[in-house]
Amino acid sequence: MITSPNLELSPEAMQRMGESYLRAIVDHLTNLPQSPRSNLDNAAEIARALREPAPQSGTPVDELLQFLMQRVIPHSINSAHPAYLGYIPGGGLFPSAVAEFLAAAVNRYVGVWYAAPAAARLETNALEWFAEFMGYPAGTRGIFTSGGSLANFSAVIAARKHILNENISAGTIYLSDQTHHCVMKAAMLAGIPERNIRVLKSDEYFRAVPEFFELAIKADLKNGLRPFMIVGNAGTTNTGAIDPLRELAELSEKYSLWYHIDGAYGGFFNLCEEGKRKLLGVERSDSIVLDPHKGLFVPYGCGSLLVKDGERLRRSHVLKADYLQDQFTPEDETNFSEYSPELTRPFRGLQVWLPLKMFGVPAFRENLAEKLRLTEWMYERFLAEPGFECLSVPELSVITFRYRPLRGDIAAFNRRLQAFIMKSGKLFLSSTILKGQFAIRVCILSFRTHQTEVEEAFEVIKWAKEEVEKTD
Template sequence: MKKKFDLELSPEVMKQMGEDAIKAVIEHIMHLPESPSFHLEGNEEISRALKESASEDGADFQSLLNFLMQRIIPFSINTPHPSYIAYIPGGGLYASAVADFIGAATNRFTGTWFMTPAAARIENNVLDWFSQWMGYPDSARGIFTSGGSLANFSAVVAARKHIIGDDVAKGTIYASNQTHHCVMKVASLAGIPENNFRLLDVDEDYRAIPELFEKVIKSDLRKGMKPFLIVGNAGTTNTGAIDPLVELADIAKKYGLWYHIDGAYGGFFNICEEGKRKLDGIEQSDSIVLDPHKGLFIPYGSGSLLVKEGELLRRAHILSADYMQDQYTPGDEVNPSEYSPELSRPFRGLRVWLPLKLYGVHAFRENLEEKLYLAKWLYDKIKAEPDFECTSPPDLTVIAFRYRPKKGDINEANRKLYKDIINSKKFYLSTTLLHGDFYLRCCILSFRTHQAQVEEAFKIIREKAAKD
């Protein structure tokens, strides 16, 4: 049958498409420093105008590439920008993008070891490295996910299965009220009733209060509930606070609970000397979530989960089928699909493996140490300003602060200051609520963010506040 359009491209066409795309992307990256930190004017109208039906006929690649680079990419918050210090930045390493291209173009099936043994091996190598960095034993196993949400989901499922089985009606979870909302979201998806989430108050530094955890656990036990999971934070999203990890571990052991640490943001700081001191106790957890798209600067869509006794993760996820009977896995190897909800999946670990092999661990350690220094520098500068106040000194690289106006409502003054700052389009920060009060918030983490960008951010903060 003769087809009008051939999906199999000639080598010449493939080469030209690749060259055109690479040229456009490199030009985009090279112009990041002078580009605006965001461009959202008319975003609703633009979004509506782009709604369209599928076309029966194709289009020229160059015109589609131009459309993406001119009409889609610019109309956004510029997350790879050197002065993007909102939420939890990462930056997106170019080497990872190259890895994604290789992985997608070669299109290997990585859900099982049998289909791509070597690919499964190098993914598991990276996960083994992560386990070693966290102080986990050889029994640990892990999985790459799309991000912290699905990594936390598999952790909750493993904890539930191991501690209370399918008897979820009275299963209770304990975490501080600064815990990322995705933990509660995935716990609900895992079948835990929302009334069984215990989101507990924090101390003046926004860290968990171990004594309160124990008090509530005791109360629940008297009521016939089934406590099964404690969640500790290795760097909260709001303030970057690190919970008392050792004390929470002691409580989990005392009452036979699974101890999970959400280290999506802060866990990778454990490869630094300063970070390792601050994260003491992380090795005592039963499971840890780490997001390479945060602390390792990998593009979005890179999460991971480690479980100290990996067989418990496998038992919670393994399920076979008749049509899988041809596949086998040696006893010392790992089938990714047996440790995750996914069967079909991309070669997700390649985007982490390639940069780690290309640059070496030392390069990432140096970058994380730089971010710790820059966060302390910015905190000290803001703290020294008489018209500003900060929360406690940063455990990692998040600084929450606010302006104190001489008159008027403090929350309204900070809302105005926030708008004035981002409307400069010089840098982008975010905001949060702490005890109901409006705070500005910076997170310094992108590999493109250096002293010059942080100094410029401080200058703009001070200038905009002075105009109040």
């Protein structure tokens, strides 16, 4: 009789593999502060060199580990580093990584409630906690997603179904020019014509202007279109700006529109008192996106959506299938496949539930409050340092700045400044364009970034400015 190769490892082999990989991970995390902030030199050549045909024979696990730790992981942006201040950091909590490993190893199916009722309840608990954090009522339902992009997509789908039903071609959506591009992509994927996506000019503080929204809504109504959704930002990616959330809520109520908030970056700041004061009105939205892989510091691949009227989320996603007739869900529980585009998916909620249970909510609240204090400290340093200027006033934890050289082109100098900082390996910063002006961004959000790292970062920026000046 022909038998297939055994893919099951022995208990001893599993133990050895787990221990060797764990040692490598612990060593990697322990040495993070001394490691490069990024390493993208010869990136294209390195990537091309890794092309290979499908393997026809096996490779020892230790060789594969060495390959990953030496030839793959180092050639990247080190987004787990304490000095990673680019884009939107998160850090990646180790307990969340362990939770992902556990979830994958036991391989429980959480797509439908009856396949793993206890696991589904833990995910539901975490989402109910999120609803409480945002001031949402008991009828709220939510889903975990891979990130803000798919969470925003499901929000648009829910709004489209509730207000437009089948009349998609006339639907119009309203958002500011600082809204994350994934919202526009979500609207396009949801079938909203691109010509009906109203991207409206923001004010000098990069916030939405409700008056512009209302003018656009009135014009569309006059032209026979069907306004259906307003999008507000609880912390934009560019500057961390917070839109006038209460005014947008009043506008949506006035015209009976769905009010959605993209809080992927900034929503969890509602946990701390200072953040709550800044985010007044977030509780008036119909839906909100929150990314645990940002504000709760879990590894990449964990977003979420809350919808205040949970039945609206369900109606926009639920379908029946004969092969699912054996499943059942009690009235007070959630079958996530009925609220999401996904049927098969990982046990995502465990990577949120485990660290929240381990550390407790106050630990996250205090970490988020610390990031706001650190941002204010660095912002004041930029204002006090001759030659530097900030292009926005930070509301959360993003600072945009540039240096004004005594001569030469400002944008060109700052492009060289950012490139020099990146090349030095001492700090990772990203850039953006604000009202046509090149700006360097600092985003302070990682749980590994504290006062020492922020002070060092500021000194690196000053040093880099002096070095670039010498070359002019």
